[in-house]
Amino acid sequence: MYTSSAVQRAKRRTHKTELTEEQKQEIKEAFELFDTDKDGCIDYHELKVAMRALGFDMKKAEVLKILRDHDKTGQNLMDFEDFAKVMSDKIQARDPIEEIRRAFQLFDDDQTGKISLRNLRRVAKDIGDRLEDDELQAMIDEFDLDGDGEINEQEFLAIMTDEA
Secondary structure, three states, X not given: OOOHHXXXXXXXXXXXXXXXXXXXXXXXXXXXXXXXXXXXEEOHHHHHHHHHHOOOOOOHHHHHHHHHHOOOOOOOOEEHHHHHHHHHHHHHXXXXXXXXXXXXXXXXXXXXXXXXXXXXXXXXXHOOOOOOHHHHHHHHHHHOOOOOOOEEHHHHXXXXXXXX
């Protein structure tokens, strides 16, 4: 289904030994935003929403385990240093192909297996882009390899891995 070169390039791009400055900043901003009482530590609820904001929607038991493993005070709290380490590890361990699939599913909200003009229009509106239908259709046409007027998951992967 996917070309091995596309998969390998996606993995190389995502599995870096160090986070980008932008990723480090996102981690810092998430911690600061969800440290609602501004005490320099986050509790279970703050940790769960901060992780979700960074793209990790985890079950309660998983979040509690992370918190227990990094709780230095015995008060079910995590400081920024530990939060940054945990999130750095999680970000670096992401599977790039799975990330692309998840992104595809966000576009394909009607679960047809394809991104239609309607799907693209909704996403553009959600992110505040005021593109006309003809501009959106031109995007689809450029990457629609099978000529069906929509973008399927394989075509989306090609776009996201520079194979298109």
